[in-house]
Every structure is written in structure tokens, then in C-alpha cells.
Ligand code: HEM
């Protein structure tokens with residue numbers, strides 16, 4: 001059973017909630033589903049950039065969700081994840097009180113901002129272009145046939161730039177996770193993988 005202080009969660013950790021020793025099922029589901037979506041997004045975009053349009057990239061891109069679908073899913077799951085992170089903020093594994101702990105914390109907070117801002121400005125542009133955006137048969141962004149310049153400007157200037165920066169930061173984040181596992185041999189990867197047994 002959980003207590004407000006989190007003191008008892010070492011002895012009776014919840015499967016669903018976070019604890020000071022590891023992330024719970026909900027956090028892990030949100031982390032790994034968004035990780036899959038963003039890595040898929042980056043890999044396919046890199047493929048289009050490096051290999052270009054052709055039968056190979058067209059068949060690869062059919063293996064997973066399309067660009068806008070990924071964005072809508074990341075935005076929805078990202079908002080849920082932010083709410084869940086705030087609700088669990090006193091129970092989560094703490095960051096080290098070192099410079100690298102502070103950098104990890106700032107990087108993770110930036111990830112929240114980017115996973116919401118990048119798709120949000122793209123949807124704002126879809127509205128500003130007047131074209132709207134339809135997904136799964138639902139008109140998620142209304143079609144107005146009227147252009148609104150200020151709504152298109154943020155995505156025109158920043159959508160690709162922020163997304164590639166995010167991709168580079170994610171590569172660094174994955175590198176750090178494996179550095180913890182292989183060099184430091186600590187439990188950082190296991191507390192997100194769900195394989196760390198509570199003390
Ligand atoms: C997780 C969310 C998203 C990520 C990481 C992402 C990433 C990217 C990247 C890396 C590019 C390529 C830029 C370049 O060619 O250099 C791009 C382009 C584009 N994306 Fe997204 N995107 C996301 C969501 C969305 C959504 C939800 C929409 C539409 C509703 C969208 C529409 C577009 C369009 C129209 C372009 C081509 C124009 C441009 O580069 O701004 N994206 N996106």
C-alpha cells in the first residue's frame with residue numbers, strides 16, 4: 001500500500017504507481033510507447049532524407065503509423081504523461097544531486113516540452129492553413145479554407161528544427177541509458193525497463 005510520504009512504497013510497491021526504486025507500469029507504458037513512436041518517426045524521416053522517395057522507403061513507411069498519426073498519438077500520450085508525471089512527482093526515483101543529475105532532469109523536462117510543442121504547432125499550422133486535419137475519420141482540426149499567417153509561422157520556422165534537435169537529444173539520452181547499464185552497471189535502465197526488483 002502507498003503512503004503520502006512514499007515511505008512504505010519500498011515494502012509494498014504498487015505495480016501501477018511510481019516508487020523511489022523504479023517507475024510503475026503506467027509510466028513505463030507511456031515511456032516505451034512514446035519512445036517507439038518517436039524513434040519510428042525519426043528513422044522514417046531520416047530514411048526519406050538520406051535515401052529519398054522510392055519503392056524502398058514507401059514500403060518501409062507502410063510498416064508503421066504515418067507522420068501525422070504519430071504526431072497526434074505523441075501529443076495525446078504526452079499530455080497524459082505530463083499529468084501522470086506531476087501526480088507521481090514525489091514518488092519517482094530521485095535524480096542524483098550532482099551536475100549530471102541536474103542535466104538529466106533538465107533534459108527530461110525539455111523532452112516533455114518538445115513532445116507536446118512539436119505536434120501542437122504542426123496542428124496549429126494545419127488550422128492556420130485552412131486545410132484542417134482529419135484522423136481516423138474524425139475532423140480533429142476544423143477546415144476553414146482561410147489562411148491565418150501567425151498560426152502558420154511557428155511551425156514553418158520551428159517544426160523541423162525542433163524535431164531534429166529532439167532527435168539528437170534522444171540519441172544522447174539512449175546513449176546515456178546504455179552508458180549507465182554497461183559502464184556504471186547501475187539500476188537506471190532497469191528501473192525504466194521494469195526488471196529492477198524493489199528492495
Ligand atoms: C511527434 C511529433 C512530430 C515530430 C517529431 C515531427 C517531426 C518532423 C520532422 C523531423 C520533419 C522534417 C523536417 C525537414 O524536412 O527537415 C517534419 C516535417 C513535417 N511535419 Fe512533422 N513531426 C511531428 C508531428 C507532426 C504533425 C502532428 C503534423 C501534422 C498535423 C506534422 C506535419 C508535418 C509537415 C506538414 C512537415 C513538412 C513541412 C515542415 O518541415 O514543417 N508533423 N516533421
Ligand code: HEM
Nearest residue numbers: 031034035038039085093108111115170174177188189192
Ligand atoms: C531506446 C530508447 C530509450 C531508452 C533505452 C530510454 C531509457 C530511459 C531510462 C533508463 C530512463 C530512466 C532514467 C532515470 O530514471 O534517471 C528514461 C527516462 C526518461 N526517458 Fe527515456 N529512453 C528511451 C527513449 C526515450 C524517448 C524517445 C524519449 C522521448 C520523449 C524519452 C524520454 C524520457 C523521459 C522524459 C524520462 C524521465 C522519466 C519520465 O518522466 O518518464 N526516452 N529513459
